[in-house]
Amino acid sequence: LSPHCNRNRTFFTFFSDFKSNGKVAITATETLVLSLVFVFSLFTNICAIVILAKKKRLVTANCFMMNLFCADILFISMIPFILVTRWSEVWILGDFVCHMVFYVICLSASVTLISLSAVSLERMICIMKLTQAATCNVKVVVGGLFGIWGFSAMTALPLCLFFNVVNVKINGSDVQICTLVWPSTSEEIAWDISFVVLNFMVPGLSIVFSYTKIYKGIEIHIFTFLSWQITKETRERLITSTAYSETHQLKVSQRDFKLFRTLLILMVSFFIMWTPVIIIILLLLIQNLYYSFTIPPTLFLWITVFTFCNSFVNPILYNINLFRKKWWKIIFFCSFDESTDTDTLSRKNATPNISTALE
Numbered sequence: 001l002s003p004h005c006n007r008n009r010t011f012f013t014f015f016s017d018f019k020s021n022g023k024v025a026i027t028a029t030e031t032l033v034l035s036l037v038f039v040f041s042l043f044t045n046i047c048a049i050v051i052l053a054k055k056k057r058l059v060t061a062n063c064f065m066m067n068l069f070c071a072d073i074l075f076i077s078m079i080p081f082i083l084v085t086r087w088s089e090v091w092i093l094g095d096f097v098c099h100m101v102f103y104v105i106c107l108s109a110s111v112t113l114i115s116l117s118a119v120s121l122e123r124m125i126c127i128m129k130l131t132q133a134a135t136c137n138v139k140v141v142v143g144g145l146f147g148i149w150g151f152s153a154m155t156a157l158p159l160c161l162f163f164n165v166v167n168v169k170i171n172g173s174d175v176q177i178c179t180l181v182w183p184s185t186s187e188e189i190a191w192d193i194s195f196v197v198l199n200f201m202v203p204g205l206s207i208v209f210s211y212t213k214i215y216k217g218i219e220i221h222i223f224t225f226l227s228w229q230i231t232k233e234t235r236e237r238l239i240t241s242t243a244y245s246e247t248h249q250l251k252v253s254q255r256d257f258k259l260f261r262t263l264l265i266l267m268v269s270f271f272i273m274w275t276p277v278i279i280i281i282l283l284l285l286i287q288n289l290y291y292s293f294t295i296p297p298t299l300f301l302w303i304t305v306f307t308f309c310n311s312f313v314n315p316i317l318y319n320i321n322l323f324r325k326k327w328w329k330i331i332f333f334c335s336f337d338e339s340t341d342t343d344t345l346s347r348k349n350a351t352p353n354i355s356t357a358l359e
Helices: 023-053 060-076 079-088 094-128 138-162 185-218 232-239 254-289 297-308 310-332
Strands: 004-006 009-011 163-170 173-180
Touching: 023 060, 023 079, 023 297, 023 310, 060 094, 060 138, 060 310, 079 094, 079 297, 094 138, 094 163, 094 173, 094 185, 094 254, 138 163, 138 185, 185 254, 254 297, 254 310, 297 310
Parallel strands: none
Antiparallel strands: 004 009, 163 173
């Protein structure tokens, strides 16, 4: 039944799926899975925000991470509208919701990855400049948040403009669906390419760049995973970095290395869970060019469900990597120890603590 045609145009139904058999059982299963994703994602993201809010001092990187968790909550806020459409099959939520559902989904994805990029760049700049981030830099945070949300809102704007309620004929009856109607195929191609490059590839590469920049500057060499012992020669190479003057001795916090490792893991999980959606977008373009090629709406839904799971993977991976078993205790019982805050490189006249740099 998909795609559907109207006046010689082909429309993909997205979340509207006109099932012929087993409608109640299938929709009930979809509702159960999406509801679990919604509840679990909401809980884990709120927990992550509480963890960061309970810190004795709030640094710039933590503000951007809180922004990421807020974007995850905004992302899953679209699940109730999807469930309504799965049960009703036709679109009954009006023009405004039709314009906003996919716009918010795309906006949230962009904010998530760019926030990860902002954290990595902020940490890299602080470390390379040998400055400490004892408190939150208000100007950087406000400017960064405006930039992240403004850029994401502008690049996702075509989805808000071109998603419309359209009348199509199903089994002899006129029904309404919410679908994407591009003015031309060339505009669709231009947006697909530019959005993937600007909102996915560039932020992802910036995280990789920041990570490699730090490790090249510090020149950390780990000889064995099981042993924490290092030779005197290695210790001397760690003390004096070739990226700086010989008079500068560097002390890198264990927290910063954990943070960069976590950012890489979050980036990899993001691309794994969003790549199927990007592939579907490209397949929809093919479908518009070749009418014989069709994508089942059910397949699109389950790919979207898989992508929604990224909203609870983010806070779980972040907390497990940085706080391990402490995060439940932090949420419900205790405040943060100062040592868990994000530090940066600092100038020291004494020999750096090598063990903290090897985490």
